[in-house]
Structures are given as structure tokens and as C-alpha cells.
Amino acid sequence: MAKRIISLRIKLTATTVLLTFLVVAVFAMLILRFVSEEVEAETKRLASVSTKALDELGTSSSRYLALPAASPMYDNDLAALYSLVRPSIVQETGADVVTAFIVAENGRVWVALADYDISMFRLTADDAEPFYVATADPDAPTLLETLPDSWLARYRDAESLPLREVVNRPLVKGGQEETVELVQYTAAIIDRNGEHLGYLSLAYSQDKLRAEVSRIQADGKARQAGLRRFILLLGIIVLVVGCVIAILQALAITRNIKLLSKATQRIAQGDLSVRADVRSRDEIGLLGQQFNTMADRVQALLLETLEKAKLEKELDIARMIQEALVPPPGLTTLPGFRFAGFFRSASICGGDFWGYHVLAGGDLLLSIGDVTGHGVPSAMISAAAKSGLDTLINVSPSRLSLPYLLEELNKTVYDTAQRKFVMTFLAMKLDTRVGSLEFANAGHNFPLLLRSVNGKPEAQALIARGNRLGDVRNSRYQQIGCELLAGDLIFLYTDGLTEYRDPQGREYTERRLRRLLLSHCHLEPDAILSKVLSDLSEFAGNAPQEDDITIVVVRVGG
Known part of the structure; x- marks a missing residue:
């Protein structure tokens, strides 16, 4: 059984389409990878900027509030301390401070304030510690509980203040007890003589930071999705154009090759008068010219061969005659x-x-x-x-x-x-x-x-x-x-x-x-x-x- 012949036109078209698809696919993969890396890098950069901004805000705010707190604390003026800290908690300021408190050097909590929707909170995760009533404007401010000395040790031993730390703070919000993760900045309260009077802590929520990061990530994903759609559309257009070009090119090439093939078959059948009408300015056109030259030469050689055969026959006769001339x-x-x-x-x-x-x-x-x-x-x-x-x-x-x-x-x-x-x-x-x-x-x-x-x-x-x-x-x-x-x-x-x-x-x-x-x-x-x-x-x-x-x-x- 004869093997089925696959047309050269089909081979050329399939090869061109496959190469076009591979080029578009590789290009799309590289672009998507580049954009994904850029989006991830931008997301990390923005998250880092937001975190750094929060750190700068917390550090500067705690330091600047701790400076004027020394005088009222020295005078045991709780109302002045509440007035000093309260603006950082009030909702209308737009600040992200969730809780604020002032602790004396002996561990006594002088001020404990929280956001307006938080009724109570603890300073530590110790269940034995009582909840502090959080109010932004107490009628009769009083000293609160005394914290253990071990709680203050980390501030006393800190190499530098303000100290940044992430804390899990139990609180009661909307009547429900929950624990939230806050970033707390603690600064030392020092009088003019350099004596440590206590510590002022501001705890910030990371909700806005997380929301900003989520927004950036969502924006990056949206950009990636849009780019994918664009590259897909572009790839389809390029693929279609490539297919059309491949088909046209295959038709142009195989047309001349078919002409050469048919001319070759006719010459093989003995028709030496046939010539290939190939009109192209490329190697196939040159091949057609060489084919026609070869056909001319073959025809001429065939005629020469016939003449030579006749001459050789005559020479054979002459040779036989000459042999007859000698004994x-x-x-x-x-x-x-x-x-x-x-x-x-x-x-x-x-x-x-x-x-x-x-x-x-x-x-x-x-x-x-x-x-x-x-x-x-x-x-x-x-x-x-x-x-x-x-x-x-x-x-x-x-x-x-x-x-x-x-x-x-x-x-x-x-x-x-x-x-x-x-x-x-x-x-x-x-x-x-x-x-x-x-x-x-x-x-x-x-x-x-x-x-x-x-x-x-x-x-x-x-x-x-x-x-x-x-x-x-x-x-x-x-x-x-x-x-x-x-x-x-x-x-x-x-x-x-x-x-x-x-x-x-x-x-x-x-x-x-x-x-x-x-x-x-x-x-x-x-x-x-x-x-x-x-x-x-x-x-x-x-x-x-x-x-x-x-x-x-x-x-x-x-």
C-alpha cells in the first residue's frame, strides 16, 4: 500500500502557524511574568511605604506627647494628662490610634483611653489583669491598677525609645470581647532633670494599612487580568494574520514547486520540450531557470547522443572494414x-x-x-x-x-x-x-x-x-x-x-x-x-x- 503523501503546502502552513503560536505564547509568558513581578514589587514597596509611614507617625506622636506629659505627671494632674492624650483618640481627628495609656515608673496606670466604640480593654493578654474602662472624657479621672514590674522591664531594658512592638490586645467592642493585633509605640516620659517618670504608649490599628495593601493587590490583579485579555486578543490577531500569511506564502511557494514537479514528470515521460514557467525572484525562481537550462541541455545532449550513436555505428562499420583490410x-x-x-x-x-x-x-x-x-x-x-x-x-x-x-x-x-x-x-x-x-x-x-x-x-x-x-x-x-x-x-x-x-x-x-x-x-x-x-x-x-x-x-x- 502506497504511503499517503502530506502536501508541502500543509507542512509549510502548519509549521508557520506553530512557530507563530510558540512565539506569541513565549512573548505572552514573558510579559505576564514581568508585569507580575512588577506588580508584586510595587505592592511590597507601597506596603513598605505605608508601614514606614505608620512607624514614623507612631514614633513621632508618642515622642511628642511624652514630652509635655512630664509636667502634669510631676504635678499628679490626671485631668491634664487625659486632655493631652485624648485628641489622639478622638474619632474626628482621623487618627488610627485605638488605645492610649500612661504608666508611671512604679507600674501604676494613670491614663487608659480607647476608641469611641471600645468600652473596655486590657493592657496585656493576662486574663488576671482587669479590664480598664476606656473613656475619652472622664468626669473624675483616678489612678488605675498597678502593672507588675516585669511588664515595665522591657521598656527599662530597651536600648532606645520609642519602642515599636506588635501586641495582641483583649478588648470589649460592641459588647463582644475580642483580641486585636495592634502596633504599639512606647516613649519614655522624662522630666527636665532627666528623671524617668513613666511611659506613654499609643497603639495603632493596621486595618487601613491592610486595606491599602489589599487595594494595591486587587489593582495589580486587575492590571494583570487586563493585560492577559490584551495579550490574548493580540495573540489571536497575530495568529490569524500569521495563518493568512502562511497560507498565502505556502500557495506562492508550492505553486512554483508544483510547476517544477509536473515539468519533471513530463520530462521523465520523455517530453523534453516542456519547460517550467516559474516566475519568482528567489531560490525557487533560480531553480526554475536552472531546470529549464538543464532541460535544454538534456535535449541537446540527447540529440548529440543520437548523433554520436549514429557516428559510433558508422565507426564500428569502419572498424570492421579496416579489420577486414588486415589478415x-x-x-x-x-x-x-x-x-x-x-x-x-x-x-x-x-x-x-x-x-x-x-x-x-x-x-x-x-x-x-x-x-x-x-x-x-x-x-x-x-x-x-x-x-x-x-x-x-x-x-x-x-x-x-x-x-x-x-x-x-x-x-x-x-x-x-x-x-x-x-x-x-x-x-x-x-x-x-x-x-x-x-x-x-x-x-x-x-x-x-x-x-x-x-x-x-x-x-x-x-x-x-x-x-x-x-x-x-x-x-x-x-x-x-x-x-x-x-x-x-x-x-x-x-x-x-x-x-x-x-x-x-x-x-x-x-x-x-x-x-x-x-x-x-x-x-x-x-x-x-x-x-x-x-x-x-x-x-x-x-x-x-x-x-x-x-x-x-x-x-x-x-
Whole structure:
């Protein structure tokens, strides 16, 4: 079952939407966290300011009331003390003082006042302590109970006064007994001589402070909620806009990609005329241009391939024709001769050729040639020369001489190649009846004659000189003769053999060839040929063949 393909458009849209959502979410989290921290910091700051303001008020109020309290206390004037403390308790002043009292140094409570809705209160949480009647305007002020000495010890031992402390004060309010938490500030009452007469305490309620802090916190929460709504709305807007942009962008991108995909499919189906109409100034547009360029190139290459295939087919035919121009490989046996030949072109077609003709009377005519270069042009010249050679031998057998043969071939090559190509050529006639060897050379490599002298093989070059065929139209050639004995070995070759280079650029050389032939000259021609080719392969290694190679090995004697 084929796997379901997820559209690239869907992938791009989903990815963009997801990234947009993540960015908005992270941004919202960071903003909310920042605002929450700012609100908390502001709340703490305002609470600290309110607490500090209360501390400053309590400290200054207790200190300033304690200063004038020394004189009436020294005079035992309770009414003056009540008058001094009463304004701090009266509701209309707007102060937050809940209770106020003055205690003498001996522990006797001189003044005890409370807010208007508090009827009684204790100074300590000790249940054994009596409740004091709290009045802001007593008709007959009197001294109250005496507090234990331990209660006063904390003020006497305090490093500095006024002393701030948080106290839980039992009181009766609206007929109900309850305990409230108050912040109490106690200052020392000192006369002008520096003597401690007692202590004045003002206890403040924290209700307004708590209410202010609660208001600040509520305001901060409201700000946070408003910000959350704003960020949510903004996130939804950004997300919607991002989705729209993502869809439009995905459509724009995938449209061009679909065009490329369809064009690719049509090319894969063999329609090389299709082109991708991609119009965008980005990488996809560049890809479309490159695709069209590639399609043009593929179409051109296909045409070139077809032409090349046709040419290769024609070259194969030319190669087969050329192979038909040279004798087949293997050992050939004729009366008085045994010989083997080898031909290998450096390309599909080559400029080398060799052949033999049995003349009237049993003489053997050997020929070998090498057109400069290799490939089709050289093969055409060698084919023309081979055709001319066959024609001369068949048409003018009575006038056939080696110089005449080379001179006529020279004219043929000269007229055919127009001096663009030249050809080295060697013709050799062997007559075993009289034991003679005749040869003429047109600039070709000297053949080698190997003969046993006193039981030891010797090699000598058969030297004859002459212009290459096609070089000078009226060239003349010389025929050279020598004695031919049974058992002689004649080795003919083209320069592609001795000039073959190994991977280091060193040539095979005629010297190496001679040593090899002297070592194996007793073998049959085909065996000698195999030895030469094997040694050449070992020498060349993986070096490419740069020129055509032709070899002919002849053994005299049947």
C-alpha cells in the first residue's frame, strides 16, 4: 500500500502557524511574568511605604506627647494628662490610634483611653489583669491598677525609645470581647532633670494599612487580568494574520514547486520540450531557470547522443572494414613461410595496416604501413593505400618492382591526403627458391632480421631509407637486397610498439625489443608474438595506448 503523501503546502502552513503560536505564547509568558513581578514589587514597596509611614507617625506622636506629659505627671494632674492624650483618640481627628495609656515608673496606670466604640480593654493578654474602662472624657479621672514590674522591664531594658512592638490586645467592642493585633509605640516620659517618670504608649490599628495593601493587590490583579485579555486578543490577531500569511506564502511557494514537479514528470515521460514557467525572484525562481537550462541541455545532449550513436555505428562499420583490410590473427602457413600478425588501434579506427600477397612463382610480398596520427582520417588514408597496393599488384604484375610500387603509392597518398597526412611504408619480397630478400622503405622503422650464427642468435636491422609516402610527390625509392636462409626470423613493426610509454613516461625502446627477441627467437612466430605482447603489457601497466600497434613475425622455411 502506497504511503499517503502530506502536501508541502500543509507542512509549510502548519509549521508557520506553530512557530507563530510558540512565539506569541513565549512573548505572552514573558510579559505576564514581568508585569507580575512588577506588580508584586510595587505592592511590597507601597506596603513598605505605608508601614514606614505608620512607624514614623507612631514614633513621632508618642515622642511628642511624652514630652509635655512630664509636667502634669510631676504635678499628679490626671485631668491634664487625659486632655493631652485624648485628641489622639478622638474619632474626628482621623487618627488610627485605638488605645492610649500612661504608666508611671512604679507600674501604676494613670491614663487608659480607647476608641469611641471600645468600652473596655486590657493592657496585656493576662486574663488576671482587669479590664480598664476606656473613656475619652472622664468626669473624675483616678489612678488605675498597678502593672507588675516585669511588664515595665522591657521598656527599662530597651536600648532606645520609642519602642515599636506588635501586641495582641483583649478588648470589649460592641459588647463582644475580642483580641486585636495592634502596633504599639512606647516613649519614655522624662522630666527636665532627666528623671524617668513613666511611659506613654499609643497603639495603632493596621486595618487601613491592610486595606491599602489589599487595594494595591486587587489593582495589580486587575492590571494583570487586563493585560492577559490584551495579550490574548493580540495573540489571536497575530495568529490569524500569521495563518493568512502562511497560507498565502505556502500557495506562492508550492505553486512554483508544483510547476517544477509536473515539468519533471513530463520530462521523465520523455517530453523534453516542456519547460517550467516559474516566475519568482528567489531560490525557487533560480531553480526554475536552472531546470529549464538543464532541460535544454538534456535535449541537446540527447540529440548529440543520437548523433554520436549514429557516428559510433558508422565507426564500428569502419572498424570492421579496416579489420577486414588486415589478415586475421593467428599463425599463417605458406610454402616456405610461417608468419603471424597483430594489429591494435589506439582508437576505434587506426592508421596502421599490414598485408601479404603470394606472387607468381611462390614469392611472398609483405607490406606494413603507418599513417601519421590515428582515428578515422588515418584509417581512410591507410584504406586508400591498401586499395592502391592491391590494384598495382593485380593490374601490373609484369612491371612490379618494389621502387615502382612505393613511387605509385606515394603519388596516391600525396593526391589523397594533400600533405595533411603522410605514411611510413615498407615493402618486402621474400624468395626462398634463390634465397633472397628484397625490400624498399619509405621512412618506416627498420625491420629486424634474426639469424643463428655459429649456434648463437644475432639481430641486425635491415636498413633502407626513403621519404614518407605523401611527403614529396616525385620521390624515388631504393631497393635493397640480402641473403635469405632457412630458419631466419624477420620482425616487422610500427613505432607504436617501441614508443609505447609506461606510467613514468619511459619508452619501451628497440633495445628492449631486441633483447626479448634474441631470448625467444627459436619459438614459432605466434609464440614470439605472444611473448612480445605480454612483455609490453607488463611494461605499460595501466598507461593508455597512444598510438596504433602493428607487428608481423615471419619464419623462413616450411
